[in-house]
Amino acid sequence: MSDYKPEKIEKKWQQKWDDDALYRAEVDWTKPKHYALTMLPYPSGDLHIGHWFAMTPSDARARYMRMKGYNVLFPMGFDAFGLPAENAAIQRNIHPATWTHANIERMRKQLKSMGAMFDWEREAVSSEPAYYKWTEWFFKQFYEADLAYRNEAVVNWSPTLQTVLANEQVIDGKDERTGQPVIQKMMAQWFFRYTRYADELLDFSKIDWPEPIKIMQTNWIGRSEGAKVTFKVETGDDEITVYTTRPDTLWGATFMVLAPEHPLVDKITTDAQRAQIDAYKEAAAKATEIERSAEDREKTGVFTGAYAINPVNEEKIPIWIADYVMITYGTGAIMAVPYGDQRDFEFARKFGLKIVAVVKPEGADSVPNPDEMTEAYAGSGVMVNSGAIDGTVHNGAKGRKSPAVDAAITYLEAQKIGEEAVNYRLRDWLISRQRYWGSPIPMIKTVDGTYETVPDGGLPVELPADVEMTGFGNPLANHEEFVHTVDSQGRPARRETDTMDTFMCSSWYFFRYLSPKYNDAPFDPEEAAYWLPVDVYTGGAEHATMHLLYTRWFNKAMRDLGMFDETIEIMHDNGRTPEEIMYGEPMLLLRNQGQVLGGERPGDYILATGRFEGDKLFADRVEVVNGPNAVPAGFEGVFGEITKRTESIIQVDMAGVNHVVEVVPDAEVIIPAIAGENNVNQLKHHLEIQRMSKSKGNVVNPDELVEKYGADVVRAYLMFGFDWTKGGPWDPSQVSGPQRWVHDVWTMVTAGAPNSGGGDPAINRHVERKVHQAIDGVSYSLERFSFNTAVSALMTLRNQMQAFIKTGQIGKDAWTNAMNVMLRLMAPITPHMAEELWAHLGFDYSIHQQEWPEYDAEKAKEDMVTLVVMVNGKPRGEEPVSPEIEKDEAIKIALANENAQRFIEGEPKKIIFIAGRKGQEPKVNIVV
């Protein structure tokens, strides 16, 4: 019966929508606006099922908002600069621009097959000169406002290739292409003053963002309160300043540790120690920061031979270098208090350094003997052996909220040996990349070594097209014509050859969408005044601490440089309060989707022995073995891969046959890979958890799915089959549910009304009720980005309608009205089919310009509901009652319930009535 042909109707409607400019979003001050934004893709080659998973639900939400009466802008573009284009260039001898543009062409076509309401007139591509002219312009503005500066930073340097490598190009300290060693090298680079906005970035009060994102950003910024303390080096005039969050423990500082890169190291090192120090520095240069900061690593370090004087007690303390101190955090030097800091404690134990107890733990009778301690004590207590602050209390609070810290800071400031200080884990934003395929940094280095900006007329500094991509050296630095220029006084000068981090491009793309062809500024203030800020932003949570923090910084810097001034004026002229812009927050609401995963993880291979009961093995011994090829001779038990584990019940695949093994309590579990005593919880079962990636060959191509099922079914499946915020493994076997749903609706509508007359009024009333319950369910779900429950509510309506139609008693008008509403509810999810069936029923084009159905609670109401009678919180009986039942009446009925009475002895202690909220039954809980 179903002659649903998605390949025909989808193309047809996409073409018509395009011809009619149905999704063109234009400024219209008479209508409320809604700027819906989904993260722009990197043009890697093919659209991934993950793009569909991120974008089609976002599209459904944008469509819903449009039907709710908003003027919706939902644009799309490409984040087109980046490393993969260069890799392609090197491997296939193709220009990065050619590769990128070809990919964009292909992906644009794939994106269009989604049937999303993208306004393609607004498309922006970050690698086009018309775009990166403004990326450069932003850099210039930031530089002139002292938000950009030059400083040294560590890079992965390949001596073989004479080039800087990305972290992902470095595998085990070696370049992935040549296998040659990579070293850590200091290089002068461009930074933005990210930390200047650290405190403002900690304020989330004006935005509705997911709690985890706010927590991650807060931790990432890592504000800490403490003090800076200056130590004098014993000989010479040198001073070493340290930052500490625990200045109260200064009396317990028994040595100092400098980062190996600390500038004073060479100067203070004694001749006797020099060889050792140099060797250590060289070794440290080879390790990455993540490796170095791993706390489970054995502590290493070398004594410099020099001593410092502890300013509070004049003690002479040795100065060491060690790689657990980072040059990038604080001052690159620490005072080591082995009593109170675990890392310092381990270091002191390893090298036999002195430990002095400075805190008497809360509730302890005496101060611990440092020689008997097995770990540092970082808790609260009373300060001891601490001179001026002896007896003050450290209560565990941060900064001056701890009395001991407060006393220490006051003392340090009075003695002029230190001062209160705030430190951030956040570091300034290093935007320099020694790469070709990025936006050039519009700076010129003059003959006297100073920098000046490229004048506005010189923007954009365009990337030269005739470069050779060999992977050796920096193509821009090797391009003579590009490098040689003149400065403002006509003297020969050199262009900056670093390009910008691509996060710079993606920090402002949603401004460019407003007016991608605008030539007088990054964006047209007339457009900005209407559309800004972004109302809803959707994308992956993996951007929590990078893109999503950079773009907030960028927006605040733009605000402070007056880039919104004109926009704000226009807002005023149109009666709009510009407060939202003044907050300096680019996106008011953020929601994250999860990831669609693919592939599999194998389970542990086990040998299990014990006692069989039928087919089930009660195992008293389980051993994890290497793989499927190790069956010992004469083995009796179960051997195979664990496919599933629920507590102590294990499903084992033994040569294709499933066996159930129950691991008895106290069974011996042996897992060689996990040291120490093992238990059943550590057994790994088969899981499908891997991320999709080309190298694993488990990427799902949406084009094939669209061809097979149609875009509407793929959209419906992606929205229905997952918790959108979680994502999950790809499982094509689950497509059939949504597929049946779409086909059923098609069949239902094309079959026409089952009854040409008025039908049974009671049935018609039921239909109306279920339709309104569906309006409520779908609206509530879409409002909350809960796409799976939206589809679920529509499937429920399908089931109910099928049952009503089967009676043959549904009237023509009731049926037509039900179909009319159902199609409008489906329009955001399955836009093509909804449009086709809408036209089939003779309603006015386009369904996407219709209003969202209005919910009427009266119409949705049931005549009778079930009163749940509970005793001590357990359901004991049910009684049919009116949904409006009052408390007293409900309690009376509940107490009269026969079954419930069996559980009530004597007088109830308490009776609680829970009113029947929307969609829920009233309840009475009788406590006895």
Added chain:
RNA sequence: GGGGCAGUGGCGUAAGGGUAGCCGCGGCGGUCUUAAAAACCGCUACCUCCGGGUGUGUGGGUUCAAAUCCCACCUGCCCCACCA
């Protein structure tokens, strides 16, 4: 190592502190068919003395009431600055 998140039937998942498992997938039984597919109907957590009892990773706690809130643990996933 640091940070974040998650754990519910065979599977994907639902549940606004208030009857755990909505909606699907799969499976089992049936109808129709020469047969199969499709479609349609029914069943589908465990135990039970048939009264009921148990059950949301484990162990505690708060509450009249906990999948939901709190604490600890176990397991897994994601992010960590030149991948985007």
